[in-house]
Amino acid sequence: MGETERDPGVRRAARIWSGGALRRHQLLLAVVGAACIAMGIVTAVLVPETDGPAWAMAVAGCLAAGVLLLGRIVFALLRSDDRTAL
Numbered sequence: 001m002g003e004t005e006r007d008p009g010v011r012r013a014a015r016i017w018s019g020g021a022l023r024r025h026q027l028l029l030a031v032v033g034a035a036c037i038a039m040g041i042v043t044a045v046l047v048p049e050t051d052g053p054a055w056a057m058a059v060a061g062c063l064a065a066g067v068l069l070l071g072r073i074v075f076a077l078l079r080s081d082d083r084t085a086l
Contacts, residue, residue: 026073033069036062 040062047055 029069030073033066036066
């Protein structure tokens with residue numbers, strides 16, 4: 001059996017929506033990552049250290065989320081081939 005030709009509209013939609021969200025929304029994810037880092041810094045500065053482990057975990061979580069998002073975007077941009085993002 002041979003392959004059938006797809007409708008041009010279906011091919012266009014498949015091309016637009018192929019790949020991960022990282023390819024389609026890099027700017028949005030970069031803004032969210034920067035906001036997470038900023039929130040971690042603001043939390044570290046404004047919340048007193050007397051709140052104990054909750055304070056430290058909030059700061060670490062915000063910073064880690066921001067660094068992971070931005071790091072994943074940088075990793076995708078530095079990849080040499082044009083494969084779909086994971």
